[in-house]
Amino acid sequence: MSCFGRYTHAVVRGFPTAVVSGEKGEEVSALDVAKLQRQLGVYTGILRQKLGLQVVELPAPAEGGSPVGLRVEDVAVVHGDTALLTRPWDANRRKEVDTVKSILQELKLRVLEVTDETATLDGSDVLFTGREFFVGISKWTNRRGAEFVADAFKDFTVSVVHVPEPHHLKSFCSMGGPSTIVVGSSDVAQKTIKAMEQLTDFNYEKLSVPDDAAANCIYVRVGNKADTLVHRSAEEFPESSVAFQKLPDYSLIPASCTEVAKLGAALSFCCILINKKY
């Protein structure tokens, strides 16, 4: 618990040069690839320099790779010394798991896999609060998949909440601190957070932000208890970025990801954070 927000490594994936339509194929055409590359570069820079993480950059998928592959969070759930490789709903994405697997093994994590053919699990449906897991049962994640989370992280309660179709659980919420959940203001987001409040044994503070997408941030503790929050920039979500000012004594780092967002991703989706000093 005390080490919540502390990380040593981050795994990211580059954007494929040759884009093949995947799940979000139709939107790829709308992508400003150059801008996306630039934003991804800034993002990696923040992880490396501002957050002091050792960044492991996975090679962009070779030909035939899907651009959504940069959503590495989907393919692994990592806490402590344990990494659970997921089984993405999108069959095309399952091969992404292999590359991540080798990296995680290199990092000497206990790597577990979802072995059940009927299970589907996207990492972006898994919210770890430091004390427990919430798994969004969504289009991409089913109960069977959630059970693997429970099996992999036996110390923790794994509660399930239903997330309606266009969303992943973390599309509208994320941790903004050791006991703070940042949540969007949409009906779906508010309904889900209510369900979570009902399920939990703990008391979390709730930071509601006007925009769902802005509720996905990255909370990291840098150095000696310096709360740091990477959040969507004021250009993208002016109102929401004001809301983050309420967090006391935080270093706020704005990051734009307009282009990544077109792939259905948000800030946290693009990296796997690992703490080797667990």
Place this chain on the structure above:
Amino acid sequence: MTTEVGSAIQVNEESKGTEADDSEASNPDKTSNGNEEAEKEIQEDEQPESTTQPLKEQEFNSSISDASTQSTPSIDKKDPTGGKGLFRFLPGWLKKPKSMSQVETTEEKEAEEYIQTKDRNSEDEQPELMKSTSENEVVKGMETEESKTDEIVEQHSLNSAELQTDKEKKPEESLEKDADMDNEEVVLDKKKDENSKDGEVWKDEDASKKSPLKIPKKIKFMQSKVFMLDGSEFTYEIEKHAKGQIMLDKVCEQINLLEKDYFGLTFRDATGEKNWLDPAKEIKKQIRSCAWHFNFNVKFYPPDPSQLTEDITRYYLCLQLRQDIVSGRLPCSFVTHALLGSCALQAELGDYDANEHKAGYVTELQFSPNQTKELEEKISELHKTHRGLTPAQADAQFLENAKMLSMYGVDLHHAKDSEGVDIMLGVCANGLLIYKDRLRINRFAWPKILKISYKRSNFYIKIRPGEIEQFESTIGFKLPNHRAAKRLWKVCVEHHTFFRLLSPEQTPKSKFMTLGSKFRYSGRTQAQTREASILIDRPAPFFERTSSKRMSRSLDGVPAGGINEVGLQQESSCLGSTADGVKTEADELAIKDITTSLKASQLEMPVETKTSDENQKSEMEEQAEVIVEEAIVIEEVKSAPGHSKVKLESPVENSSIVPPVELAAKESNVSSSDSRSDSEEEAEYHPQTKEGENVKRDQNECKTLTTVAMDSEISVTDIEEVHFPVTVVHKMQDVLEEDLQEMQNGKLQEAKQEHEDINPKLNGDVSFIDSDAMPEVVCYAEPPVVKTEMVTISDTVSPDKTEIATKEVPIVQTETKTITYEAAQGDGSGDNDPGVLMSAQTITSESFCQTMTTQITKTVKGGVSETRIEKRIVITGDTDIDHDQALAQAIKEAKEQHPDMSVTRVVVHKETELTEDGDE
């Protein structure tokens, strides 16, 4: 299981009643003691003396029954006509289905008789001679009844003393599973040998027993085995009709455990299900025909083990958790597993020593159901990092990690939801958890639950309307069978009471129109046990932590723990009674829908009331429909913030307003038998009923606890000179510790915990304030105040005598007699001299709105003997009571009673309940 056994016990119980009464008469203060006091007596009584054992046993029992009488004084004394009183007008066959074995019938009668005797005794307060006459009458009546019984069942019809003695010699005795330990003569002889102060009484009884009308006394003992958490096995001789508490007390005494409220005994019923032994009920009636084999287990897992007072308690909690882990009940990750294992290793083996701890030393200890080499290596690696931790510290660290585990303290029960999907219901300190597979799908914190009930194999919770749901909703679950539903319900009632309430709820009276089980948790709540244990004053007991090897063995042998222990889906049962068998069939037919369940109850009623007339049957059906109304009535009554006294009376008013309900109430009393019966079909429990009164948050109650310590200096303090500075504001569990040390005059002192071996300080003995145990406490409504403050006052001794104008007659009557006033003691100079404790005595008395406990201790310090009287006065009331005035009054009275002593210290502990948050 013969009639003769029953009748022997009847006498036994009578004598219990008499003895209890006698002690009441001789020492009126004794009657007002709470459970605490009785327990102390028990411990004293229990010194193993082989020759006097049976008699000791009896005393033991009587003090227990005494204690239970005390703890629910309103039932037996205040309310002689209600409750069980009604019971005696019913013939035995009405109370139980005919098909029940004859023993059951006899038992009923016993109970009946016992109550009668008690009623008489308590009502009349007769002198002893009179009493024995009344006893004779009782016995006569009893015999008549018994002969009726004989007509029903011919083969066990031996009532008279002669016949019974004959029968003792017959081999039929071996029908009993237990070895028959004693016979009448032996017991009597032993009694004569007894030189205790009760000797007279006993002889008296012996004489009366020898009269032809009396049935000779005979105590039967059962050999019971208790499997401990460390794998050891204890064997006890338990009086056959002893209550569960006796056995638990024996076990706790043997292992030297004081904080025993967290623990309990489990047994396996005929279907192999794990059941908790109810301390308030007879063991025999709970385990029925099963072997007297028990497991000692943690019943309530403290959410914060660091708040336990003693290391030995933590040790046993550790052992339980290790068992939970090994059995798979408490899942944990590899890392946590290794960490916990290493803590256990450190606690047991001490620091890692390369010479001593050769490769594979971990293997000898079992930590996991499938212990891998990798795990052992990791454990060993972590073990090295714990260097320097004492066993107690290692245990504490173990618990700090274990308590974080998600399944810590969760009692799982198999169930199906309304759609027939397999789920698990987990009962824990915070509420009810619903799991599907390993995923939590819902959670109902105790404050959200309005009512818990079960009906046959269905278990229901009624949910308080929340943000999402606008109306109260009832959620039903289907348990594998009726017993599983009842078991779950009981566990819920117990957990709710233990963790959420300040004091146990009273057992519902029969005029409360509850159907079925009247079960309530009657032990101490967590709040009470914390208060009590904070006053534990003894050097840390020595105990050895060498369990693991034995533990692994015992786990192989005993089918304890294990996930599969939770509810096997057995529908059929092999319960002793045919009635239950029929019901089980009904279970199978049982309609899963709530709406149709009423019909089911009609189907089933004939089983329940087979022996009674048709009228009753129809009324029972009616009653089933009334039940909703009842619930409302009860809630109304209970939501009125008030005290137990109020509570007792209100239902009467209500039921007189609603006559049909009252009628139903009587019927329910008839039909549902009493809590002894295991055949109840349904019961309900309102977790919220105590809100605003007894629940930890939203308290309306305000208690003031005043302690006046006096010492033998001849001076009287002027009340006006007492100052009331607030020195400490703290949480409830930090209940003040009584300090008998003399204080420098006018000096403030914070209460702090000291041990007797360091300082001759004695912790106060009123270890908890149980408002229910005080029949005459006044409590009014009060806005919820969330604070507890402790005020420590030392008054200034003024030599001039104050005029004392007391409004009331002094209430403590006997303590002055026992003071041995030896010499005047100087000031607090002797603080560091431990002194020798010569005697300690505790007297409790109650008056209108306060309970006064007087602790008299005699210590010898450097040749000077010193007598200290410590009075602990609990004033219960609301803010309308001027507590300052009450305090002043109390001090005044204390001084009045002991004009030859001086008040050296006044500690005020004012308690206006705390929130739950503050508590955790």
